[in-house]
Amino acid sequence: MDSHSPTSAAPPAAAETARYTYSPRLRWQPEVEEYFNTAYGRDHFARISEALAHPSCYSCIRVNTLKSSTDAVMHKLLDLVCKNELSAVINGLEVVELNGGDQSQEGCSLVHKCPYAGLENVLFVQGSGPHVLHYGSQPDQAVKEVVVSRKCAESVLRGAQVYVPGVLACSSHVEKGDKVAVSVAIEQPVKEDGWAVGITRGTVLQGLQSDAHYEERKGLYIGQGTAAMSRSAIFRVPHGIAVEMTERVYKLPSFNDVLEGEIFLQNLPSVVTARVLDPQSGERILDMCAAPGGKTTAIAILMRDEGEVVALDRSHNKIVMVFHGLLQ
Structure with a gap:
């Protein structure tokens, strides 16, 4: 993944706006790019690449139908939204509960059911973006920044906070309470024909264009x-x-801590995987890459808790994650 480079010098205010804008693009190996250009056409593949560089604007929720129903969870989520307990981070979205799938009402539906057959236990919660954010730094003040790992950034873009293990680099003299800009480290090609972040945990960010990691904060600001x-x-x-x-x-x-045990935040393809497996009551199912437990719990629910699911993974910590998911 790379960042767009400006073609000409810009005024300070415009330069800051450009720097703190999420504007990534995917960079493919030449032979891979040529293959997909041939398969899809250059214009179509360019649109695919653009879409893949941006996160989804919705969250996919799977309802635990052993404890609740899709309609009941939907009404609870809408109630939380109306009380501003769920939508505090979403701007400019009007809450509209749809009736009979009619989406002609004004405003944007924040919570709605999955329209695909067989996925009646899935809800979508709408978000918004990308947004242009202004850091608001002064000319005589150095911008304080934090660079995080890709996995950390993915979680942040889904509503999480930045946790200690995800931080790779930080400006000097950052103290508790300071305002910081958060960016994600870019994976770069290395000599061994692989890809690596190329940034050591604990690196001090200089905040200057001469800094080796300047471009990472410039184009992948989150x-x-x-x-x-x-x-x-x-x-x-x-x-x-x-x-x-x-x-x-x-x-x-x-x-986090919203309707715990009644809902699971899970990507739609993972939900579909369990549905396609079509597990039946009384069967014995082996899940060989189980953490964090989303598909494991989905399989158990589809079996109506009648049968056996053997969940395996490669480390103790991953199995603990599955265990906590099952406790819900």
């Missing part, structure tokens, strides 16, 4: 927040929130 601890603490402690996000380029609600 938001801004408040440092929950100092730079020294971020690289000293093993756990905890490093940055509490206040603005994101993509705004989606966080479902």
